[in-house]
Each structure stands twice: as C-alpha cells, then as structure tokens.
Amino acid sequence: MAGDVGSIPELDQKKYDSDEQVKIICLGDSAVGKSKLMERFLMDEYRPQQLSTYALTLYKHTATVGNKTVAIDFWDTAGQERFQSMHPSYYHKAHACIMVFDVQRKVTYKNLASWYKELREYRPEIPCCVVANKIDADLKVTQRSFNFGKKQGLPFYFVSAADGTNVVKMFREMIKRAVDYKQNPSDFMDEVLQELENFDLEKKEDNSEADEVGLKAESPESV
Amino acid sequence: MSFEAKRCGVQFSPPAIVLIYEHKETKHVRKRIIPVRNFSKYSDYSMAAERLKNHTRHRDYLEGVSQSQLEKLHIILRDHMQGLSLEHSLASFRLDPDEDLNKLDDKELARKKGQMDELFEKNRRQKDDPDFVYDLEKDFTKPTQEKCSWDDVSDDGF
Ligand SMILES: Nc1nc2c(ncn2[C@@H]2O[C@H](COP(=O)(O)OP(=O)(O)O)[C@@H](O)[C@H]2O)c(=O)[nH]1
C-alpha cells in the first residue's frame, strides 16, 4: 500500500529520508512557466531528467544552507497537469512546494485553489508559496494584490522567468524553508503511512487472536 | 550588412518564406522569397526553422526574425501540406486568456507555447547580455493594498 504511493521503479524515494536529500515539487497549470522558472534558476546546471512514462521531469541541484551541503531534487510535471491532478507519488515525501500561476491568465490563478487542496490532502504541513509569473508582460499587475494564500500565510512572489526578476530569491528562500522543515517536520503523513502499514499486519494477527479470545469468552458461558 | 526585417509571411506554392525588409543604408524596401526545400508534411518544423535561420545565404536577412516566428511559418506550411486551412492554423496559435490550456494535447499546447515564446524571447535577459544579473531582485510590496479584480468577494482567500 505504501509501496503504491511511493513507487516509481527508477526512483527510490527512500533517499529523501536522509538529511542531505531534499525534494521540492512544482504545481500549477500548463504553460504558466514552471519549466522556464527552473531553467532560469539553474542556468548552466539545467539538465532535466525526463521520466516520460510518468510525465515527470527531475532537476538536480546542490545548495549550501547554513554550513550544510544539500542535494535538492526539483520535481516538475511534464504533462500531468492535463489531469488537473498529480499522482500521489509526486507529493510523497516532498519537503516544499512551489505553486505557480500566469499573471496573464486568470484561469491559472483560479485553479490554484484545487492544486492547493490536493497538495494539502497529501502534505498538510509542508512549506508552500504562491508565485505570480510573467510580470514582464505587464508590470502593472504588481500593483494589484492577490489574496489567494494570504489566509494560510503563504509567501507570495512576483517573478519573471524571462527577465529573471525574483526567481533566484524565490528558489533560495524555498530551499531554505524546505531544509528547515526537514530538520523540524510537523508533517506526520509519512509516519502515518508507515503506521498504517504496520497496523494492517497487526490487525491480521489481532483478528486471529480476537477470534480465539471470542471462542474462549464464549466457552465459559456455555459451561 | 544591415537589413531590417519588416514583415514576413508564407507562400504556399512553391513553398517559401516571404520577407519584406529594409536595407538600412539605402533605405530601400525589398521583398525576398526564400524557398523552403526538403520540407514535407512529416518534417520537423523546429529543425527546419533552425536550418533556415542559420542558412549562410539567408541568415543576415533573418537576423531580426525570431526562431519562434520562423517555426510558426513552417507550421503554417506544414498544415497546408496536410490539407488544413490557413484559418485553422491561425486559430491554433491564437492566445485566448480565458482558455484552459490544461485541456490541450501536446501538439496544441506546443503551438500556444510557441506563440507565448515571442514575448518571452523579447523580454528575456540572458547570461551574455551586458546588463545580466543572476539574482535580480525587485521589491513590489506596496504601501496601500488594492483589491485584486481576480479575487471575487465570495472567494475570500479561497
Ligand atoms: N513573457 C513571459 N513568458 C513566459 C515566462 N515564463 C514562461 N513564459 C512562456 O510561457 C511558455 C510556457 O512555459 P513553460 O515553462 O513551458 O510552462 P509549464 O508548462 O508550466 O512548464 C513558455 O514557452 C514561454 O513562452 C515569463 O516569465 N515571461
């Protein structure tokens, strides 16, 4: 059962349990600029690893946070947006989430609500931010306020993958928050999954015991 | 060698890219018809566009024409070879801000992205640009918060 959730044969997600391995996911509609943002942040380091069977692209990055070197895997979708929903393995063990919309397309802003809802079903507590991309197209949008995520206290960034505005700042802050979260997780989802796994096994044993107990319990009465 | 591209388009038969350009020194406006050879309805438009852009005889004229623009012209040619109408081709590029692009298949989405690329390339700052700053930061926090027209009253922060 937990195998189902985490399993991508080419990818052992167990590694994300180790201290130096961080997983950050990107969410948002098709064509909001998720991949371009990755490309802008990583520049020469940009070497996407396509897992087309899973409609998934991975980017590897190494960062220094405090005095520690961490290996970060950025997970980006390669067409899974089409289903307006991601496979559970996408969320599994993620330490932070970058949610992107396109300031030129209102529908992508409106859809944040359903992306966020799905995220919280799997990862109730991980750090998350809202990113308004393509501000180069119309700088006036930066005078508006976008209230989605305010209530939940999600940081908000105006960025442009084209001219680079605030892209590096946003990624660095999210990496930092992912690492902080890792050191101090308040998310019990993974633990719960493991518990459930054990629970399933115990329950089977319990059942058989219970039956016996039941029989024994009955027998005194029948005496 | 300075030519300023003014407009470009396609000619269906024989297949060609048509370029109207101005010769910067003489100020003469000329038309150049660039034949598109070895291109069929099965060809890769992106490769064909790149080939043309780097073509020794044409590249000076095409300097001001973006790769995505050339790709688009090749797509129109290919659509025509596949029997699709010009109207169909043009509609497939059109960006409708209210259209949900999640619903498109890969090919349809690629066309919309190709269209978006024009502005993207125009506004793009790259590493070799003299004014390039890797970690460019701008502060947009505003003293007074305006209400966003995209947040309906009923949404209430979703
Ligand atoms: N003007 C502008 N266009 C952008 C920006 N970021 C992305 N784009 C355009 O949006 C298209 C889709 O971006 P992409 O990264 O493929 O979106 P994804 O589907 O979310 O990964 C690109 O082809 C670009 O043309 C930006 O910051 N400014």
Ligand SMILES: [Mg+2]
């Ligand atoms: Mg993408």
